[in-house]
Amino acid sequence: MSATFLSSEFFHNYKRNLSAIAGSAILLAFTVIVLAGPLFVAQNPYDVAQLDLLDSYKPPVWLEGGDARFLLGTDGQGRGVLAGILYGTRVSVMIGVSAMVMSCLVGTTLGLLAGFYGGRLDAAIMRIADIQLSFPSMLIALFLMSAFGTGIDKVLIALTAVGWVVYARTVRGSTLSEVQKEYVQAARVAGLRDGKIIRRHVLPNVLTPLIVVATVQVGSFILIEASLSFLGVGVPITEPSLGLLIKNGFDVLFSGLWWTSVFPGLFIMALVFGINLFGDFLRDELNPRLK
Amino acid sequence: MANDMTVADALLSVEDLRTWFHTFSGTVKAVNGVSFSLKPGEIMGLVGESGGGKSVVGFSILGLIDPPGRIEGGRILFNGEDLVTAGEPRLRQIRGRDIAMVFQDPMTSLNPLRTVGEQMDEMLRLHTELDARARRERCIRMLEDVGISRAAERLASYPHQFSGGMRQRVVIAIAMLAEPKLVIADEPTTALDVTIQAQILKLMRHQIREHGASMVLVTHDLAVVSEMADHITVLYCGKVVERGPTDDVIRRPAHPYTRGLIDSIPNPEHRTARLSQIPGAVPDIRKLPKGCTFRERCPRAAAICAQSEPALTLAGERAFACHFPLQEGEIR
Amino acid sequence: MTAMLQVDDLRQEFRIGGSMLDRMRFTDGRLRFPDRRVQAVNGVSFAIERGEVLALVGESGCGKSTVAKTIARIYRPSGGSIRIDGEDISRHGVREMLPVRAKMQMIFQDPFASLNPRQRVRDIVAEPLLEQTKGRAARREVADKTLALLARVGLNTEHAGRYPHQFSGGQRQRIGIARALSVNPGLIIADEPVSALDVSIQAQILNLMMDLRDEFGLAYLFISHDLAVVHHIADRIGVMYLGFLVETAPRDRLFSAPRHPYTRALLSAAPSIEKTRPREEIELSGEVPSALDLPSGCCFRTRCPLAFERCKVERPTLRDTGGGQQVACHLVDEPERDIQ
Ligand SMILES: Nc1ncnc2c1ncn2[C@@H]1O[C@H](COP(=O)(O)OP(=O)(O)OP(=O)(O)O)[C@@H](O)[C@H]1O
Ligand SMILES: Nc1ncnc2c1ncn2[C@@H]1O[C@H](COP(=O)(O)OP(=O)(O)OP(=O)(O)O)[C@@H](O)[C@H]1O
Ligand code: SF4
Ligand code: SF4
Ligand SMILES: [Mg+2]
Ligand SMILES: [Mg+2]
Numbered sequence: 001m002s003a004t005f006l007s008s009e010f011f012h013n014y015k016r017n018l019s020a021i022a023g024s025a026i027l028l029a030f031t032v033i034v035l036a037g038p039l040f041v042a043q044n045p046y047d048v049a050q051l052d053l054l055d056s057y058k059p060p061v062w063l064e065g066g067d068a069r070f071l072l073g074t075d076g077q078g079r080g081v082l083a084g085i086l087y088g089t090r091v092s093v094m095i096g097v098s099a100m101v102m103s104c105l106v107g108t109t110l111g112l113l114a115g116f117y118g119g120r121l122d123a124a125i126m127r128i129a130d131i132q133l134s135f136p137s138m139l140i141a142l143f144l145m146s147a148f149g150t151g152i153d154k155v156l157i158a159l160t161a162v163g164w165v166v167y168a169r170t171v172r173g174s175t176l177s178e179v180q181k182e183y184v185q186a187a188r189v190a191g192l193r194d195g196k197i198i199r200r201h202v203l204p205n206v207l208t209p210l211i212v213v214a215t216v217q218v219g220s221f222i223l224i225e226a227s228l229s230f231l232g233v234g235v236p237i238t239e240p241s242l243g244l245l246i247k248n249g250f251d252v253l254f255s256g257l258w259w260t261s262v263f264p265g266l267f268i269m270a271l272v273f274g275i276n277l278f279g280d281f282l283r284d285e286l287n288p289r290l291k
Numbered sequence: 292m293a294n295d296m297t298v299a300d301a302l303l304s305v306e307d308l309r310t311w312f313h314t315f316s317g318t319v320k321a322v323n324g325v326s327f328s329l330k331p332g333e334i335m336g337l338v339g340e341s342g343g344g345k346s347v348v349g350f351s352i353l354g355l356i357d358p359p360g361r362i363e364g365g366r367i368l369f370n371g372e373d374l375v376t377a378g379e380p381r382l383r384q385i386r387g388r389d390i391a392m393v394f395q396d397p398m399t400s401l402n403p404l405r406t407v408g409e410q411m412d413e414m415l416r417l418h419t420e421l422d423a424r425a426r427r428e429r430c431i432r433m434l435e436d437v438g439i440s441r442a443a444e445r446l447a448s449y450p451h452q453f454s455g456g457m458r459q460r461v462v463i464a465i466a467m468l469a470e471p472k473l474v475i476a477d478e479p480t481t482a483l484d485v486t487i488q489a490q491i492l493k494l495m496r497h498q499i500r501e502h503g504a505s506m507v508l509v510t511h512d513l514a515v516v517s518e519m520a521d522h523i524t525v526l527y528c529g530k531v532v533e534r535g536p537t538d539d540v541i542r543r544p545a546h547p548y549t550r551g552l553i554d555s556i557p558n559p560e561h562r563t564a565r566l567s568q569i570p571g572a573v574p575d576i577r578k579l580p581k582g583c584t585f586r587e588r589c590p591r592a593a594a595i596c597a598q599s600e601p602a603l604t605l606a607g608e609r610a611f612a613c614h615f616p617l618q619e620g621e622i623r
Numbered sequence: 624m625t626a627m628l629q630v631d632d633l634r635q636e637f638r639i640g641g642s643m644l645d646r647m648r649f650t651d652g653r654l655r656f657p658d659r660r661v662q663a664v665n666g667v668s669f670a671i672e673r674g675e676v677l678a679l680v681g682e683s684g685c686g687k688s689t690v691a692k693t694i695a696r697i698y699r700p701s702g703g704s705i706r707i708d709g710e711d712i713s714r715h716g717v718r719e720m721l722p723v724r725a726k727m728q729m730i731f732q733d734p735f736a737s738l739n740p741r742q743r744v745r746d747i748v749a750e751p752l753l754e755q756t757k758g759r760a761a762r763r764e765v766a767d768k769t770l771a772l773l774a775r776v777g778l779n780t781e782h783a784g785r786y787p788h789q790f791s792g793g794q795r796q797r798i799g800i801a802r803a804l805s806v807n808p809g810l811i812i813a814d815e816p817v818s819a820l821d822v823s824i825q826a827q828i829l830n831l832m833m834d835l836r837d838e839f840g841l842a843y844l845f846i847s848h849d850l851a852v853v854h855h856i857a858d859r860i861g862v863m864y865l866g867f868l869v870e871t872a873p874r875d876r877l878f879s880a881p882r883h884p885y886t887r888a889l890l891s892a893a894p895s896i897e898k899t900r901p902r903e904e905i906e907l908s909g910e911v912p913s914a915l916d917l918p919s920g921c922c923f924r925t926r927c928p929l930a931f932e933r934c935k936v937e938r939p940t941l942r943d944t945g946g947g948q949q950v951a952c953h954l955v956d957e958p959e960r961d962i963q
Contacts, residue, residue, distance in 0.1 A: 009315045182737035185697045186802065190751035191724040193717055204741040340821045341792075438908075454910060484682040485848065486907050489892035493906075511821060514851075514894035541896050553896065555826035557855035559878060560897050565833065566855065568826035572791045 026274025037086035107167025115175025336520030408446030535609030634702035
């Protein structure tokens, strides 16, 4: 299996695509951060007992007044910026990935039903999708968050409400073309019920294009969540994501305490950049028309 | 090159053409040593199984091979000029005016956004000096020639307003407009119904004869070729396996593959309980066996066929590539 | 004995929606959105006996596939009856159809689209049989039967674990045939099973189908547009035009004495490598009418070289002309007009 992967065309193209390698390197680094981030710093930024107000607003080590314990400096509560970032990345990525999975489940199910049954059901689902698409997703998320209040679960619901449409449309399109194919008719002739036909025959054949959508969506969800948190309607103060860190730092940015917001900003940028680089590569590779 | 007529009296002479595709999974030698020639006024049928390289020969003549494909060797002499080395600007002059093309799917050669009249007019503007009035008259006459009634009105129609058969007529009309010397038709009727196919084939033959042009007719349908062509060239795995005047090749095939093809067509005149079949399938063109490429499916194969590849042998007007060609009247 | 398949006055109509804007019409001072209807099959009747091969021929869009798919109950018929072994299945639901599926299976045209690219060959072949089987022990037997079926169509055990893309067109068609055979059906509906194949492969598949017929006593509804193939395989032939059955006759009779002008045109147009018989060419002119807008009277009159007044007003029905031949043409009543 691995030998065939290493000699596959996919891997061959990957090896020659610098931005794909860079993208996946960035993603690999972030995977390590998410899985093992707390091991790199002594402090747990959420544990109030480990915070010391005397450590507040320390600059990064390489500047005058820097402290070796806090590589990238500290914020107003004496929390290490690096520690905050390592823990905050977990929150951001967790939210991005979970919201993507939820959107994917909801959107794919609705898309399958719409494409397979057509008619009124299809029209209803697609009109909702159209209405949804005619508002900027940020606006919808903002509206929902201000209605629900803050909280990770609420962010997830808001992101799913924004994100399912793209899956529903993609899946509906592929489903429409798959159900025309004779193998679906053959399944009918074999006596399969609709549910089984959808699960066994249609679903596996509409998933490939979703890989790209899902990858890129994690990036955009991380950004939306950051914006929500920045506006103060995202995650609660107790579990700051990268976006919330930027907001907290932003309040003191113009007092010259730039490190508290710039470093989380750089991290979020690198993360989304890596995701998009890799997503672009996947798109080119998985799109047969570009070949 | 091995050929029974001098290059001088041939309109088109393809000599040892090799067109390869360099893909990730290996080099596809789609055309690997194809030679034939065509006199003015002649129709040559290029037949063979799917993937045999027929279309690639057609595209090579038109200079339409894109990377990863490349013409690796051979010459394509058109009126004595080598098209392989001619360069794109010169080819662009030749395409349309001297060599026209008709493809299987008429929609690929018609622009859906412009009227038939505009597309015909453009052809004439590019390749003739006629004024607008004369061009319009010519277009109308041409459409009438291909059997489209109310031609003057039809000029204002868009391609989607025609049926499949009518569209193919329009494509033929456009192809014949600039009075080309050579028409390359790639499966021009495969997408059409038999009754429409019969009309289109008759029309094409008539147009070719009328204008004194020549045609390379690419098809997998031996029956169509036998009704249309003066000469037949049979391709198998990118190589010519047999070539000759149509009647000779159909009545007295020399190559076992040609014989097999002819026998596997059900024949209403002599119905048999079972069809005679060629066993096996076309080999993967990236992993061709050594020796004769038809070996694994050939009823006559012997030891030598595995070792040496048979060369194209000339016999009068005919040629075949086989160590043990069928003799006259011999059945397998 | 009841026929394997008996179809009476089968009709199939498709509603094509299109967007509201496309359908918008302003009539009688009111805005309407009429449905457009394709009348794909307009009252077709025929029967197939056990072990018999009936071929349906006709031009593209004349409704051959629709007849096949309606009989296979991929579509629900809009009218008429379909009897399999005497049982009318035209109104059956999925559950009632299940036992019928064991009597009737289908082979498809496109060797690439008719196999699920993400299923292994053994799962593809076993699918219809598994639907019919209950219990674990029985399921284990299915696996053995699958291998036997693959062997019967000329594939081996090693092929069972592969995916469809690893096969050539001819091999894929064999897989489709094995799938159809898995439930031991009495009737196989074959919709252009060899049209997408090269002639040399065509012969292999046709031979296989004929061998299977002799072995299992199968009846085929064989759909094709290739008259040479049809002549080879069929016992009886039905000619369709624009959703109507215009002529049916035993094979030899249809080829030697076609009565319907369309059948004659079809026979004369078929290219052949045999040039012994000089062909009387019957050139058809005029356009094929659309199934959206059927002509009045005879469906063929817009292209018929022999059409006369009556053809415009009265639709001919299938009439027996002896020797098992039935023709839907007014010339049967007025033979003096029939200048053959
Ligand atoms: N752009 C391409 N890249 C790679 N391989 C190609 C390309 N074009 C053609 N080939 C290969 O070249 C071979 C010959 O193809 P070609 O289209 O000439 O066959 P053909 O005889 O016209 O067959 P058909 O009857 O199916 O049209 C095939 O094996 C095909 O896979
Ligand atoms: N699902 C569908 N919805 C709407 N119209 C359809 C549908 N299926 C078929 N038709 C129409 O019904 C008519 C008959 O089509 P059908 O596919 O049965 O023809 P056919 O004889 O099998 O043709 P071919 O030789 O091209 O396969 C055509 O006009 C077609 O456009
Ligand atoms: S060379 Fe040998 S294998 Fe090839 S076609 Fe002739 S007899 Fe057959
Ligand atoms: S009924 Fe009239 S139009 Fe129809 S086929 Fe017969 S002669 Fe022709
Ligand atoms: Mg081709
Ligand atoms: Mg069909």
